[in-house]
Amino acid sequence: MSAEIRYISKPHPLTGVTNSKLGIWCFLASEIMLFGGLFSAYILLRTGVPNWPHGSQILNVPLATLNTMLLITSSVTMVMSWASLAMHNFANYRRYMAATILLACGFLVVKSFEYGMKFEHHMFPSKNNFLGIYFTMTGLHVLHVIGGIIVNTYLLFPGSKMWKTNPEQFMGRVEAAGLYWHFVDLVWIFLFPTLYLL
Numbered sequence: 001m002s003a004e005i006r007y008i009s010k011p012h013p014l015t016g017v018t019n020s021k022l023g024i025w026c027f028l029a030s031e032i033m034l035f036g037g038l039f040s041a042y043i044l045l046r047t048g049v050p051n052w053p054h055g056s057q058i059l060n061v062p063l064a065t066l067n068t069m070l071l072i073t074s075s076v077t078m079v080m081s082w083a084s085l086a087m088h089n090f091a092n093y094r095r096y097m098a099a100t101i102l103l104a105c106g107f108l109v110v111k112s113f114e115y116g117m118k119f120e121h122h123m124f125p126s127k128n129n130f131l132g133i134y135f136t137m138t139g140l141h142v143l144h145v146i147g148g149i150i151v152n153t154y155l156l157f158p159g160s161k162m163w164k165t166n167p168e169q170f171m172g173r174v175e176a177a178g179l180y181w182h183f184v185d186l187v188w189i190f191l192f193p194t195l196y197l198l
Contacts, residue, residue: 009168024176028183031144035187038140042133042194053130055196058123060114064196067110071185074103078152078178085171090163093174097156100181104149111142134195141191144184151177 011017017025046052055061081096118124118131125135155174162170 009166009172018172020172020176021179024179028179031183035137035140035190038133038137039190039194042137045129045133049129053128055130055134055198058130059134059196060117061196063110063114064192067107068188068192070103070107070110071188074100074107075182075185077103078181082171082174082178085163085167085174088167090160093163094156094160097152097174101149101152101156104145104152107145108142108149111138137191137195141184141187144187148177148181148184151180 005019006012008019012019012022015022077096077099081093081100084090084092084096123131125132155177159173160170162173
């Protein structure tokens with residue numbers, strides 16, 4: 001006897017959303033708690049440590065600004081990829097999803113240059129509290145970017161076969177991936193001013 005998983009494409013009558021959307025929102029809630037704890041630790045360290053260094057004096061603000069622009073643009077292309085599916089334009093979906101992945105890879109390239117410059121100047125996490133929390137928070141964010149690239153690449157290539165068999169469910173998957181990607185971008189929007197500008 002096979003069990004059918006219900007409310008994959010249709011909203012659940014009690015929650016008003018599909019199971020995948022409810023699942024991604026619950027996952028994102030746990031991620032908010034994870035990053036919230038790190039931001040809280042940063043605030044406690046910053047207010048409790050005398051002569052706390054300013055990020056703008058240590059970190060590369062122009063590179064971080066470039067990365068901010070890359071991620072904001074990737075959020076737009078992610079929305080456009082889903083909107084293309086809603087308009088039944090699969091070719092545009094592929095273009096926008098590929099652009100999202102390329103922008104995310106660009107973010108990683110810029111971040112690798114930034115990390116490389118820190119290591120060349122012997123600025124490691126063990127040097128001080130600021131660098132410790134900087135590498136922890138941005139490193140965790142980089143892992144989330146890599147996760148988003150993997151999911152979006154799957155949805156661009158092998159996962160896109162579902163568009164022919166079940167387009168509604170495929171759109172739900174792209175929407176869930178989009179919610180995750182917007183969260184990743186939003187975390188950077190908080191990281192950038194907190195670490196680099198204040």
